Amino acid sequence: MDYRTPLSRAKGLGSAKSGTGHWWMQRITAAALVPLTFWLIKFLGLSMTAPYQQTLDWLVSPVNTICIIAWIIAAFYHAALGLQVVIEDYIAAEGPKIISIWAVNLAFLFLAITALLAVFRVVSIG
């Protein structure tokens, strides 16, 4: 017996209440991260070895600023989405599950804002 109204069926929301949104965003961010990984590797490489001014100059160049910002948004979002699936798979109890998911979401939102703020500060120095 299906208790769902025709409208909810038409919207395709399902038991997760958000339809395929989560799955789809996981794929979109994944596809975006494939090319953007290059900028992370480059940035990490510079940060580990290059002098301050060189890393600074690299990051304030517009293409690099844009790509690192795009990487931050995609990567932190992708991480939160992925960890949510892991939590849903391994934590059976409803309460702890919901609390863990929200804790992860808030933690990664906070981390992403911190990283973005740092990039903006770098741009304002450079």
Place this chain on the structure above:
Amino acid sequence: MAINTNRPTSPHLQVYRLPLTGIISITHRMTGVMLSAGLVLFVYVVSALAGGGESYDTMQTVMNQWLFKLVVWGFIYALFFHLCHGIRHLIWDTGSSFELETLNRYAMIELAASLVLTLMTFVWGHYGL
């Protein structure tokens, strides 16, 4: 809502030896979790850069200790592995390459590619030796 905790689990991990595809699958998840944790290090590095030359130099001293170097290289290898298997997932999403032979061949390609990419990064020279 009552949850039945006595349901059969499959595959039963204590009596079932995972095939290569299964090992790669769980490794994808484990690297995903580790990379998520590693993002904290990225926040540290970029914040140190924003803090000016002095905090940047301190960060470099910290990150170039052998333990942190190991973590960074572990992060880079995990990243490339996750990337390679992630592309595989995107291919699967199109509904293709589920044949057993293809699965095993691609598994080997992924492992080789992630190693080669890590090596290329190393040779690229930004990291010193």
